[in-house]
Amino acid sequence: MSTPLQAFPAPSRLVGAEHVVMAGAALALVVLVALPLAFLVGGSLTGDDGLTLAHFRDAVTSRLHVQALRNSLVLGAATAVLSVTVGLPLAWAVSRTDVPAKRFIHLTAVVSYLTPPFLTAIAFVNLFSPRAGLVNRFVRDVLGMPALTFDVFSMAGLILVTVPHTFPFVYLLAASALESVDASMEESAQILGAGRWRTALAVTGPLVAPAVLSGALVAFVNAIALFGSQAIVGLPGRVFTLPTRIYALFDYPPQYGLASALSLIFVALTVAALYLQRRYLARRSYVTLGGKGSRPRLVELGSARWGVLAFCVAVFVVAVAAPYLTLLAVSVSRSWGLGFWQNLTLQHYRFVLLEYDVTRRAIVNSLILASGTATLAVLIGSLVGWLDLRTALRGRKLLDYASLVPLGLPGIVVAVALIQFWLRVPLPIYGTLLIILLAYTGRFIPLGVRSANAAFRQIDPSLEETARVTGAGWLRTFRSVTLPLARPGLFAGWLLVFVPALQELSASVLLFSSGSITLAVAVYNLYETGALGPVAALAIVTMLIITGAIVLATRLGRGVAVPSAERAEVAQ
């Protein structure tokens, strides 16, 4: 009894740390998402003389816009179907068969997923543009079979360059679902007399169907939002889509109202697809808990394994080898043609890295933007996740939902909304890096929120409670328990934002100025001027930066893995 008990602190403070955090997170979401969205809606309903529905009338009656809408739907649907056609067999082969080279197959999907879609498009233009495309020239001039040439500037070409970016969604989700189907579920069917196909149809299929469908819808949403490939491949072939139509409306004189109306129709389409996905998943999600029976049962393919492997190799060739080898070859060729070894050069690299100050500026800008965006998104994500999981504040769920809203906003729509908002606010940030940072952060907040949420969710509250009981304060607990445990997950989230931010084009293309040009915009602009060699060199440099960032972040974050299914779900 020598030392008296310390007096208890006052039972509660009026404004605790959590309220401050809540206010900060809410404010960030309002500025980044809510206000621009409100101005977008406002802009779509305002004409020269007050409120009007004229913009929407224009949007749904003009032949040009209706055609763009139809093209977007066709593109999305075809891409979704093909993504399943490619992604599902790959997923099945990796998770359920004894096919050789599984790591290679998995890496094919991951690299395809990480490759900026506009680079794939540019590479395929080099191979399949009607006159100058290498493959077309070979088929026409060397083989003498002009009927077999393929025009990339068409809907078919657009689908071809889009699928390599979208099939990994189906692959990652389906593979994880196939792996989590408890083998005993299938064995039960088998011992009751069902053969291999019957088992697949009656048991495995229905169990993984939600994941596959979900992947297909994510593929749809992503496909229709890709401005880069739709501009590079679609415009020359006069295949207009929603993003390229919206982009065209900003040509002088800009038609803000119509662009806003079209943007909202675009959003409706995206949200409808995401809603379907959610509803289907919610109704028919079967979490099959693997007890000890959860051994994956591998199908022994026998000699068929070589056929399956050949399919995977074909995917690798189209989605990875062809684009990269093409870009690499173009980047070191004086002029693009069949006599490759005669005119090797490094001049394009010297040009984009040393001589042309626009590309140098773009590289620096994009590095700043991508790291800034990743840091902000993970920070806001951590706040929202912490509020959701560790406090009982009212409104925290609402905050969580609100942070997911940008999932339904295609990049170009974010740009339109930001323009509407910041042009009407007396702060001169239009044309600066800041507005692009705001656009990126708004776009990628969902990735940050979900990553942080997943990272915190894995930490059992009792670990933190122990620290509190031991006498650590709130901040101390967060610093020495929560943060170290969540670090790998947060790093993964950071990388998950960094990579797409570094290659962002859809929003940047409307927001950049000569001072705030970004890497993807520089590539796109160079491409427009027809400088194929420098474009390819810059593309290769972009990929090197992305690879370097992944390696660095993996080192720093220890345990950060390349995208997994969970990430794909986060990324949708």
Next chain:
Amino acid sequence: MAGIGIEHVTKRFGGVTAVSDLSLEIGDREFVTLLGPSGCGKTTLLRLIAGFMAPDAGVIRVGSTALSTPSGVVPPERRGMGMVFQNYAVWPHKTVYQNVAFGLEVRRVGRAETQTRVARVLEQVNLAGLERRYPSQLSGGQQQRVALARSLVVEPGILLLDEPLSNLDAKLRERMRWELKELQRRTGITFVYVTHDQSEAMALSDRIAVMHAGAIMQVGAPRAVYARPVNKVVADFMGLVNLISGRVVRAGADDGVVAVGGEHPIGAPVPPGAVSGQTVQVAIRPENLRLVPASAADGAGSVPGRVVEVTFLGNLVDCHVTLDDGTRLRIQVDPGQTPEVGQRVGIRFDGRKSSVFG
């Protein structure tokens, strides 16, 4: 018709031998339990019987037909067996009715007959009225019955059960145990049952096969295996047992004598081959030890000791006693005669019921 013959079966996974040169005959209509700790190969053996894997050596027959050989395996779907998994493996996307009817659909049984048979089997497992529920709307016990009904509805000759009760709570487990036994008696199906729970094995089985490290240590009726374990492993696994070291005084199955706890002779069935003075292990179960007053500890068959721990278990009291040479014994006594910790006591060995291993 549905007897199973397992002959010299070996199964390896990489460098690990899960089942090693194992032979076992299971009679038609018999209830045989494969009992052993996790990793002993019992589940592998069950899956070999089911046809989910091929043996690396040996043959598995049903009746006179060889179903599994290293060169070929009749696939599970053509064996006409039933199987119940530890995690039930009830399909979450099918209703109770659809789960149970699946095997009949595969067999192209007509609609009307399917309905009657599903209704009948659901009646049998007390699930009537839940046909349209999904598994997520059922309790663990109910899911377990769905799994059972699903495998019974096709009237298999052989039912394989892989720890089917281990995910249920204690009360339910006891009831299902009884129901399973009842069911087996009524249907005459051959049951091969895998468990690590020796009390479950004893309550259910006609015969128990105790497995260890991929081999069968002992096969026999529960009572026989319990009373006369062939080695330490079996003795240790079948219920509580005290394994103490002793020294042979005289060999002999009926008149053998072993000295334990220093120099206290007790009668024990010493194997004939043992020689006087040899060190042996004596396995004796708590119920074959009795506490007597310390004063009675000098007579033949009684050994003095000191109570070091007393644990009240409800229907009985668990006592730990240390003999003078440090040997620790566990004894179960009636709560009415609970001793004090530290008390000197005598222990009377019913040595004829012990087992002696060299």
